[in-house]
Structure formats: structure tokens, C-alpha cells
Amino acid sequence: MxxxxxxxxxxxxxxxxxxxxxxxxxxxxxxxxxxxxxxxxxxxxxxxxxxxxxxxxxxxxxxxxxxxxxxxxxxxxxxxxxxxxxxxxxxxxxxxxxxxxxxxxxxxxxxxxxxxxxxxxxxxxxxxxxxxxxxxxxxxxxxxxxxxxxxxxxxxxxxxxxxxxxxxxxxxxxxxxxxxxxxxxxxxxxxxxxxxxxxxxxxxxxxxxxxxxxxxxxxxxxxxxxxxxTPEGLKKLVKDEETVEIAVREFNPALLEKSPWKLAVVQSTEERTVLRGSVDEEDLPKLVEWLVKNQVKVVSVERKEPTLEDVFIKLTGRGLRD
Ligand SMILES: Nc1ncnc2c1ncn2[C@@H]1O[C@H](COP(=O)(O)OP(=O)(O)OP(=O)(O)O)[C@@H](O)[C@H]1O
Ligand SMILES: [Mg+2]
Missing domain, CATH: 3.40.50.300 (P-loop containing nucleotide triphosphate hydrolases)
Structure with missing residues (x-):
């Protein structure tokens, strides 16, 4: 039972x-x-x-x-x-x-x-x-x-x-x-x-x-x-792709609606915004290019180990904290 x-x-x-x-x-x-x-x-x-x-x-x-x-x-x-x-x-x-x-x-x-x-x-x-x-x-x-x-x-x-x-x-x-x-x-x-x-x-x-x-x-x-x-099983949903965190400045969150990638804001201060999502190796330069083209200042790009939040972002296109 x-x-x-x-x-x-x-x-x-x-x-x-x-x-x-x-x-x-x-x-x-x-x-x-x-x-x-x-x-x-x-x-x-x-x-x-x-x-x-x-x-x-x-x-x-x-x-x-x-x-x-x-x-x-x-x-x-x-x-x-x-x-x-x-x-x-x-x-x-x-x-x-x-x-x-x-x-x-x-x-x-x-x-x-x-x-x-x-x-x-x-x-x-x-x-x-x-x-x-x-x-x-x-x-x-x-x-x-x-x-x-x-x-x-x-x-x-x-x-x-x-x-x-x-x-x-x-x-x-x-x-x-x-x-x-x-x-x-x-x-x-x-x-x-x-x-x-x-x-x-x-x-x-x-x-x-x-x-x-x-x-x-x-x-x-x-x-x-x-x-x-299981937590491990869920994280496999994003294992193939690579999780990336991008710190940006002068960012308008409305831009994300037009993004071809599923990205979410995971941190936001007056100074800077941190975006997170699963992006293929080959796609990463395109993403950075796209941000720059939209007048966003890219501060840093970092690879991360996937967490459950990445599973959520991938499934919904939003962050858990939105
Ligand atoms: N008594 C109520 N009358 C009308 N709508 C309600 C009532 N309780 C909850 N809701 C609505 O039902 C939905 C689910 O609410 P619920 O409280 O179950 O969410 P939750 O996942 O527990 O959220 P939280 O993380 O904020 O606690 C929400 O849209 C909420 O506005
Ligand atoms: Mg609740």
C-alpha cells in the first residue's frame, strides 16, 4: 500500500x-x-x-x-x-x-x-x-x-x-x-x-x-x-546542455521574451543582472552577440554545474524566483 x-x-x-x-x-x-x-x-x-x-x-x-x-x-x-x-x-x-x-x-x-x-x-x-x-x-x-x-x-x-x-x-x-x-x-x-x-x-x-x-x-x-x-533524474534533463551564467549591465528584462534561448534572471541588483540558462557550446557566441546587438553590456560568462533551478528554467523558461 x-x-x-x-x-x-x-x-x-x-x-x-x-x-x-x-x-x-x-x-x-x-x-x-x-x-x-x-x-x-x-x-x-x-x-x-x-x-x-x-x-x-x-x-x-x-x-x-x-x-x-x-x-x-x-x-x-x-x-x-x-x-x-x-x-x-x-x-x-x-x-x-x-x-x-x-x-x-x-x-x-x-x-x-x-x-x-x-x-x-x-x-x-x-x-x-x-x-x-x-x-x-x-x-x-x-x-x-x-x-x-x-x-x-x-x-x-x-x-x-x-x-x-x-x-x-x-x-x-x-x-x-x-x-x-x-x-x-x-x-x-x-x-x-x-x-x-x-x-x-x-x-x-x-x-x-x-x-x-x-x-x-x-x-x-x-x-x-x-x-x-529523483533529484539526479531531474538534473539529467539538462545534463547534455551546458549551464551558463551571464552577468550583464543595462539590462531590460522585457528583452527575455524575445530571446530564442530559455534564460531566466536569477539575480538582479542596480549594478548588474545575472541570467542563467542551458545553452549549447556552439550557441554561446550567438547568444552573446544577440545580447550585444540589443544594447546589453556583457560583464562575464561562466559555466556552471546544473541545479534543479536549471531544470525549472528549461521546462518553463522562467526562474523559480520570478
Ligand atoms: N482561498 C483562496 N481563494 C482564492 N484563490 C486562492 C485561495 N488560496 C489560493 N488561491 C490561489 O490559488 C493559487 C495557488 O495558491 P497556493 O497557495 O496553493 O500556492 P503555493 O504554491 O502554496 O504558493 P506559495 O509558494 O506562495 O505558498 C494562487 O493563484 C492563489 O492566488
Ligand atoms: Mg504555499
Whole structure:
């Protein structure tokens, strides 16, 4: 049995049109996606802002009703068996507002333990274990309001483990965290899968995170999965071509729409802009010529090892950060 099976799942949101026009328009946030996550797998949904990642996670955790398609979690039907599914999964949602800031860490976990009917005899032991695991035991009696962003996220993860879920969903688990906290969270998630045998489905728009953590990655864009493979498999999509980074000055991004090559802006300051894409050896002089002809000042041209971002640029003609 698979941990997660998604079959042509869709979601449309009504778009509110101001009165007096009562017409309802629909935004198709998820446009029929299908994928499977094996048990014990660390699976990532990678995509830019608005790709449909949170919408997908909300549907798979029974918080949002799909507009179409179907899904099974641990062999259970997403709609029919929602109650049973909720007992066996958990979610670390996007943002900070999933904890009670006026309660201490300990009180938060006690509250959520009760919601999940964790037996009284086990509750104290489990809370202690979890708080120690995320390194918050010493701070257990402090109000969450006094916690740093990184501490809040560690507590949110402990909270999501309170019912010992078989499948854990994480929506952008390191968004807005400092480097050290992000490292902690990544390492922790890896250990959950490797040592505890949990299944994890996470979303991210950090390529490095997806590449480092995930066994397999689905790249999602505009509500569709445009590629799905292991990080190595995905990178093979650009291996033949050569990845190149071109630093330029006096660059107008509108020019890219006319470019015969799939290039994306990966860095932009007042001083200079860095373009990136896959360009054949023979094509490179032509590209530089084309830029010069369009009044762009080329500062440097550098060969790079392909990353997942290059896969995304090649598939969509855009950068993940656009
Ligand atoms: N409640 C809502 N009502 C209407 N439209 C929505 C709603 N929630 C999301 N959308 C739209 O659905 C699309 C997908 O949004 P979603 O939040 O799933 O993307 P995401 O991949 O999680 O993006 P991000 O990286 O910014 O978190 C977007 O176009 C968004 O504007
Ligand atoms: Mg999101």
C-alpha cells in the first residue's frame, strides 16, 4: 500500500467579483495532478509562488475539499474516510499562527495531546520526549509569544508529531527561518524518515532544500506537475546542455521574451543582472552577440554545474524566483 496516492486532483477557488456583477469566476489553482508517495519516502513538491502547493497539501490533509479527482492516504479515501485519515497524519502548516502564543510550549502540547486523545498515562512521557527532540525542554514553561521564529517552528513540528502520525505533511517548513534553524529543521526531517520510518510530504520553493532532502521531487507550476523524478533524474534533463551564467549591465528584462534561448534572471541588483540558462557550446557566441546587438553590456560568462533551478528554467523558461 502506498502512503499517498493522488489521482487527477483538482481545485478551483471562486474569484469574488465586486457588486453589482454577480457573476462568479473560478481560479483553477490545481489542475488535475497525479502522483504517489511510497511509505518511508521523503517526497517534495517544488514550485514557485502560487503554483498550488499549499492548496494540494490542504486537500491531502482533509482541510479543503477537492473540486475533482480523488486521493488515498494510507489506503483510505480522502473524502469518505477523512476522520480516520486525520488520526493517522499530521501537518505543519505555513506560517506561525498554528500555536497558542499565550500558552507555554508545554501547555500547547498538552492541549493538542488531548485533542488527539493521547492516553493520560502516555501523555507526559510523549510531551517530554518531543520537547527534548526539538531542543525546547529547557524552555518548556515559557510562553510561545517569547519564542524566536525558529523556536516556534520547532514547536510546531513537535506539535505535529503529538499523535505519532504515519504521514507527516510540511508546508514550506523552513520559510523565513535563519540559517541555523533551517539546518535544524532539515536535519530533523531527514532523521524522521531515516530513523523513525515516517513518510514525509513537504513543499518548498527552495531548490537546494528539495535537492538535499527529497528522495523524489514533483516540480509543480501553475497547478500542474511538469516533472517528477529523483533529484539526479531531474538534473539529467539538462545534463547534455551546458549551464551558463551571464552577468550583464543595462539590462531590460522585457528583452527575455524575445530571446530564442530559455534564460531566466536569477539575480538582479542596480549594478548588474545575472541570467542563467542551458545553452549549447556552439550557441554561446550567438547568444552573446544577440545580447550585444540589443544594447546589453556583457560583464562575464561562466559555466556552471546544473541545479534543479536549471531544470525549472528549461521546462518553463522562467526562474523559480520570478
Ligand atoms: N482561498 C483562496 N481563494 C482564492 N484563490 C486562492 C485561495 N488560496 C489560493 N488561491 C490561489 O490559488 C493559487 C495557488 O495558491 P497556493 O497557495 O496553493 O500556492 P503555493 O504554491 O502554496 O504558493 P506559495 O509558494 O506562495 O505558498 C494562487 O493563484 C492563489 O492566488
Ligand atoms: Mg504555499
Amino acid at each position: 502506498k502512503a499517498v496516492e493522488v489521482n487527477n486532483l483538482r481545485k478551483s477557488y471562486p474569484k469574488k467579483i465586486p457588486l453589482p456583477f454577480r457573476k462568479v469566476e473560478w481560479v483553477e489553482a490545481v489542475k488535475g495532478i497525479s502522483f504517489e508517495v511510497k511509505r518511508g519516502e521523503l517526497f517534495g513538491l517544488l514550485g514557485p509562488n502560487g503554483a498550488g502547493k499549499t492548496t494540494t497539501i490542504k486537500m491531502l490533509t482533509t482541510l479543503l475539499e477537492p473540486s475533482g479527482g480523488s486521493a488515498k492516504i494510507l489506503g483510505l479515501d480522502l473524502i469518505r474516510d477523512a476522520r480516520e485519515i486525520r488520526k493517522r497524519i499530521n501537518l505543519v502548516a505555513e506560517g506561525e499562527r498554528t500555536l497558542y502564543w499565550r500558552l507555554s510550549a508545554y501547555e500547547n502540547l498538552k492541549y493538542f495531546a488531548r485533542i488527539y486523545y493521547v492516553p493520560k498515562s502516555e501523555m507526559e512521557k510523549r510531551i517530554e520526549e518531543l520537547l527534548k527532540l526539538v531542543g525546547l525542554w529547557e524552555r518548556r514553561n515559557d510562553l510561545v509569544m517569547s519564542y524566536s521564529r525558529g523556536m516556534k517552528q520547532r514547536l510546531a513540528i513537535a506539535k505535529a508529531l503529538i499523535n505519532d502520525p504515519e504521514v507527516l505533511f510540511l508546508d514550506e517548513p523552513t520559510l523565513g527561518l535563519d540559517v541555523q534553524s533551517a539546518l535544524f529543521v532539515r536535519d530533523f526531517v531527514k532523521r524522521l524518515v531515516k530513523e523513525e520510518g515516517k513518510t514525509v510530504l513537504l513543499t518548498t520553493h527552495y531548490m537546494v532544500e528539495a535537492e538535499e532532502l527529497c528522495d523524489r521531487i514533483a516540480i509543480i507550476d501553475h497547478g500542474r506537475i511538469i516533472a517528477l523524478d
